[in-house]
Amino acid sequence: xxxxxxxxxFGAGVLVLWQVLVLALAVxxxxxxxxxxxxxxxxxxxxxxxPTAAVTGGNALAGLVAGFLLGVALALLAAxxxxxxxxxxxxxxxxxxxxxxxxxxxxxxxxxSTTEVPRQLVVTVVVVVPxxxxxTRGLRQxxxxxxxLMTALAATPWQASRFVRLPGAVPHIVTGLRLAxxxxxxxxxxxxxxxxxxxxxxxxxxxxxxxxxxxRAWAFVVAAIALGxxxxxxxxxxxxxVTRPRQ
Amino acid sequence: xxGPAVELAGVDxxxxxxxALDGIELTxxxxxxxxxxxxxxxxxxxxxxxxxxxxQPTAGTVRVRGKPAAQARLDQDYGIAFQQAGLxxxxxxxxxxxxxxxxxxxxxxxxxxxxxxxxxxxxxTEFARSRPGELSGGMQQRVAIARALAPxxxxxxxxxxxxxxxxxxxxxxxxxxxxxxxxxxxxxLFVTHSIPEAVVLSDRVVVMSPxxxxxxxxxxxxxxxxxxxxxxxxxxxxxxSAAFFTAITDVREALRKGHG
Ligand SMILES: Nc1ncnc2c1ncn2[C@@H]1O[C@H](COP(=O)(O)OP(=O)(O)OP(=O)(O)O)[C@@H](O)[C@H]1O
Ligand SMILES: [Mg+2]
Numbered sequence: 015x016x017x018x019x020x021x022x023x024f025g026a027g028v029l030v031l032w033q034v035l036v037l038a039l040a041v042x043x044x045x046x047x048x049x050x051x052x053x054x055x056x057x058x059x060x061x062x063x064x065p066t067a068a069v070t071g072g073n074a075l076a077g078l079v080a081g082f083l084l085g086v087a088l089a090l091l092a093a094x095x096x097x098x099x100x101x102x103x104x105x106x107x108x109x110x111x112x113x114x115x116x117x118x119x120x121x122x123x124x125x126x127s128t129t130e131v132p133r134q135l136v137v138t139v140v141v142v143v144p145x146x147x148x149x150t151r152g153l154r155q156x157x158x159x160x161x162x163l164m165t166a167l168a169a170t171p172w173q174a175s176r177f178v179r180l181p182g183a184v185p186h187i188v189t190g191l192r193l194a195x196x197x198x199x200x201x202x203x204x205x206x207x208x209x210x211x212x213x214x215x216x217x218x219x220x221x222x223x224x225x226x227x228x229x230r231a232w233a234f235v236v237a238a239i240a241l242g243x244x245x246x247x248x249x250x251x252x253x254x255x256v257t258r259p260r261q
Numbered sequence: 262x263x264g265p266a267v268e269l270a271g272v273d274x275x276x277x278x279x280x281a282l283d284g285i286e287l288t289x290x291x292x293x294x295x296x297x298x299x300x301x302x303x304x305x306x307x308x309x310x311x312x313x314x315x316x317q318p319t320a321g322t323v324r325v326r327g328k329p330a331a332q333a334r335l336d337q338d339y340g341i342a343f344q345q346a347g348l349x350x351x352x353x354x355x356x357x358x359x360x361x362x363x364x365x366x367x368x369x370x371x372x373x374x375x376x377x378x379x380x381x382x383x384x385x386t387e388f389a390r391s392r393p394g395e396l397s398g399g400m401q402q403r404v405a406i407a408r409a410l411a412p413x414x415x416x417x418x419x420x421x422x423x424x425x426x427x428x429x430x431x432x433x434x435x436x437x438x439x440x441x442x443x444x445x446x447x448x449x450l451f452v453t454h455s456i457p458e459a460v461v462l463s464d465r466v467v468v469m470s471p472x473x474x475x476x477x478x479x480x481x482x483x484x485x486x487x488x489x490x491x492x493x494x495x496x497x498x499x500x501x502s503a504a505f506f507t508a509i510t511d512v513r514e515a516l517r518k519g520h521g
Binding site: 157159160162163165166167168169173177178181182184 | 335337351364
């Protein structure tokens with residue numbers, strides 16, 4: 015209760031101030047519509063907002079799952095094999111430096127503008143990086159006693175991964191997933207700005223803005239924020255659930 | 262089969278500038294109980310780790326059950342309890358005890374049965390489903406001992422396993438360990454800081470001196486043959502016998518000499 019109250023009160027205060035300023039100063043709508051106008055649009059567009067958010071959220075989820083599996087698999091391979099490590103690490107780190115703005119148009123031309131694949135791929139690239147980095151960190155942090163134990167038990171490298179390394183890395187892996195979840199939503203929205211079917215939140219925002227329907231554009235922005243928050247909270251919840259029994 | 266459990270000949274171990282072990286000569290017979298005692302940092306853990314093939318000696322040879330240490334490790338000829346419990350915190354207590362059997366592909370039902378048996382022995386049956394994090398340090402150490410015993414090894418390597426236990430539990434665990442070692446005819450190499458513990462448990466007490474880590478003296482412990490006047494079976498009687506106190510004095514003297 016106490017942790018929720020201050021941010022809620024702050025948010026409400028900002029909204030009230032925003033409303034008063036927009037009305038008092040007669041701010042033009044293309045600069046900033048009033049919160050009441052945006053809320054009105056959220057209500058009016060609700061039937062459209064839900065399916066568009068589902069498309070954007072679906073792409074984020076598909077990319078999140080693909081990027082997660084790829085990130086964990088790459089980290090495992092890198093932990094096992096030195097050549098893979100020397101190859102994968104710079105490639106993944108390079109992927110973290112690639113701006114999605116640069117990637118999205120390339121993927122769209124590559125796969126055509128009628129599928130969701132390029133958007134999901136953009137999300138995948140964005141997700142792989144934090145998952146790979148945190149999984150690698152987790153796999154490296156084997157306690158010396160546990161390493162000795164595996165040696166004493168004459169465990170094979172695969173057994174050592176299965177019994178000690180991988181389960182020991184789970185908290186790190188989940189943290190990587192939690193960090194990647196909201197980023198997946200952002201990537202999914204931004205990827206829509208570069209063509210493809212006009213069915214997601216990103217495309218709705220840009221088309222509404224292009225049609226000078228500013229309050230409507232903001233209504234979709236609100237939906238995008240809600241979607242990002244949803245993914246963030248889901249990630250947090252998952253992290254709590256996984257790490258709680260270990261203390 | 263009846264050859265010595267462990268043979269160390271001319272074993273040196275050097276860590277950079279530190280001579281952790283220097284010219285170690287030690288033979289542990291099959292079924293023999295040998296304690297290692299000496300000041301902190303004198304190389305007791307290192308000696309144990311060399312036998313376990315977790316550390317390679319700089320010079321000398323190490324044979325376990327007549328084989329090179331590495332082969333003995335691969336053949337799983339020993340069970341080990343480390344100075345820290347080293348339990349896997351994501352596994353339940355029972356699953357931790359099962360770990361060696363799990364790694365070696367023993368069927369689940371058999372593993373369960375053995376873990377239940379061992380947890381009963383260390384008095385932790387009601388904690389079988391708990392996580393190690395919910396146990397006290399001493400209880401975790403008992404789980405680690407049960408884990409070491411799970412595959413019924415013919416050689417037990419134990420590094421201060423009872424250090425974290427209260428006095429009463431400690432004495433009970435000592436008696437249990439003696440019983441197990443007797444029943445399974447396992448040889449034991451046992452590191453401890455406690456003189457009475459070393460004397461009560463051992464056939465021989467190996468006294469070490471620090472820097473360089475050397476064996477300075479070997480004192481006969483309470484076992485029959487080594488000290489006929491010490492009762493062989495009842496640990497409680499041993500603790501009160503005169504011979505027990507003589508043996509303690511012998512070890513203390515040896516430790517003092519090593520220091521001077
Ligand atoms: N991996 C290592 N690298 C460098 N030095 C080491 C290593 N392991 C042990 N040593 C050194 O070797 C010496 C003996 O260490 P060891 O752990 O065997 O002592 P110990 O007798 O078990 O001490 P304690 O009773 O405190 O456990 C110490 O001086 C220690 O610093
Ligand atoms: Mg030690």
